[in-house]
Amino acid sequence: MMCTNEEPQAANQPERVPVMKSPEELTELFRSMGRKVTPQRQRIFRALQGEDSHPSAEWVYQVASTDMETISLKTVYQTLHELAELGEIQALDLGTGTTRFDPNVEISHHHLVCRSCGKVRDLFADFSGLSISASQAEGFVVGKAEVVFRGLCQECHEKLPTVPGLRPPPNSSINSQT
Amino acid sequence: MMCTNEEPQAANQPERVPVMKSPEELTELFRSMGRKVTPQRQRIFRALQGEDSHPSAEWVYQVASTDMETISLKTVYQTLHELAELGEIQALDLGTGTTRFDPNVEISHHHLVCRSCGKVRDLFADFSGLSISASQAEGFVVGKAEVVFRGLCQECHEKLPTVPGLRPPPNSSINSQT
DNA sequence: GACATACAGAAAATGATTGTTATTTGACAT
DNA sequence: ATGTCAAATAACAATCATTTTCTGTATGTC
Ligand SMILES: [Mn+2]
Ligand SMILES: [Mn+2]
Ligand SMILES: [Zn+2]
Ligand SMILES: [Zn+2]
Numbered sequence: 001m002m003c004t005n006e007e008p009q010a011a012n013q014p015e016r017v018p019v020m021k022s023p024e025e026l027t028e029l030f031r032s033m034g035r036k037v038t039p040q041r042q043r044i045f046r047a048l049q050g051e052d053s054h055p056s057a058e059w060v061y062q063v064a065s066t067d068m069e070t071i072s073l074k075t076v077y078q079t080l081h082e083l084a085e086l087g088e089i090q091a092l093d094l095g096t097g098t099t100r101f102d103p104n105v106e107i108s109h110h111h112l113v114c115r116s117c118g119k120v121r122d123l124f125a126d127f128s129g130l131s132i133s134a135s136q137a138e139g140f141v142v143g144k145a146e147v148v149f150r151g152l153c154q155e156c157h158e159k160l161p162t163v164p165g166l167r168p169p170p171n172s173s174i175n176s177q178t
Numbered sequence: 179m180m181c182t183n184e185e186p187q188a189a190n191q192p193e194r195v196p197v198m199k200s201p202e203e204l205t206e207l208f209r210s211m212g213r214k215v216t217p218q219r220q221r222i223f224r225a226l227q228g229e230d231s232h233p234s235a236e237w238v239y240q241v242a243s244t245d246m247e248t249i250s251l252k253t254v255y256q257t258l259h260e261l262a263e264l265g266e267i268q269a270l271d272l273g274t275g276t277t278r279f280d281p282n283v284e285i286s287h288h289h290l291v292c293r294s295c296g297k298v299r300d301l302f303a304d305f306s307g308l309s310i311s312a313s314q315a316e317g318f319v320v321g322k323a324e325v326v327f328r329g330l331c332q333e334c335h336e337k338l339p340t341v342p343g344l345r346p347p348p349n350s351s352i353n354s355q356t
Numbered sequence: 357g358a359c360a361t362a363c364a365g366a367a368a369a370t371g372a373t374t375g376t377t378a379t380t381t382g383a384c385a386t
Numbered sequence: 387a388t389g390t391c392a393a394a395t396a397a398c399a400a401t402c403a404t405t406t407t408c409t410g411t412a413t414g415t416c
Contacts, residue, residue, distance in 0.1 A: 031382095075396075143328045275403080376399075
């Protein structure tokens with residue numbers, strides 16, 4: 001694997017292509033899979049629509065709670081996991097302390113993670129060329145490679161400009177806006 | 179960034195180069211930083227020597243406990259965090275459920291993570307060429323790129339050969355052997 | 357030896373997530 | 387409309403890794 005400092009393939013196309021199924025489509029899918037479609041599930045489906053902030057379960061819960069006071073965090077977790085099982089979203093552990101859920105499951109993409117506020121941004125770059133040699137693998141059967149770029153989002157970079165070596169503040173409550 | 183399917187630069191050199199400071203060096207360092215060097219700290223220093231299994235705090239505790247019955251898990255956590263603060267080890271969240279500590283902090287390296295047993299292996303490959311364009315970064319100030327290859331270690335691959343889509347078993351107690 | 361730290365140990369708090377279970381509710385048939 | 391029944395829900399307890407707080411004791415450092 002040889003890497004030179006040029007642009008990744010297919011880097012420029014701002015192809016926010018196949019986001020996620022609509023609440024209607026998800027409803028249909030759930031029913032076809034023998035699952036029931038409840039108001040809370042529909043609310044969760046809606047909350048995920050067009051969301052590219054890689055929300056946590058807690059974030060989804062907060063959003064849904066605003067107009068559905070009774071929904072429980074447990075139900076949110078459960079439904080998110082079901083969506084993940086069905087392949088409609090993916091659960092990501094990006095080292096931010098909480099599992100983040102990504103509606104974008106179709107196209108191969110990677111992530112920029114702010115080490116200060118935990119914000120996650122998509123990076124549509126093709127690193128599919130990444131691989132390791134058999135000698136390096138030494139029996140390890142490799143699936144996919146995940147690339148995480150760690151750094152500071154614009155806001156955090158402006159706030160904490162010249163203070164190096166500081167510990168990132170304990171992830172304050174909900175951190176999943178873009 | 180252009181990636182072709184050749185070997186990564188500097189992939190073959192089995193350069194397990196700069197591992198971690200010796201217990202003596204760490205002792206000196208701790209003293210120079212105004213910290214005290216206690217037997218339990220020295221025991222922890224020793225436990226980390228030459229360790230490339232990315233142990234968890236619990237693992238270090240178990241090891242140290244064998245010949246120091248009184249050491250407490252709390253002290254292990256504390257000392258590991260101190261070592262991390264001093265930059266002598268790094269704390270990794272690789273999605274295995276527990277924080278893993280890596281004595282290897284010097285050379286840029288990446289990781290193979292077994293999605294079945296949580297085993298972590300070093301991958302000494304130079305992916306430093308990985309970068310993103312300013313247009314992609316959009317204000318995000320990128321630090322380093324981490325590449326995680328997920329797959330199955332040899333043992334797990336032999337055990338669970340044809341069963342796809344199974345959930346990894348809940349991390350059983352200590353999982354940090356290589 | 358004096359002094360400042362570090363230690364153990366207990367206990368409890370934490371935060372994310374999951375298990376339990378009695379009750380409710382969708383989906384579908386009567 | 388009503389009934390049926392498995393699936394879903396809400397409330398609550400529990401788990402797990404980790405941190406925090408406290409307190410009396412032990413031990414490096416000078
Ligand atoms: Mn994403
Ligand atoms: Mn490593
Ligand atoms: Zn930020
Ligand atoms: Zn394994």
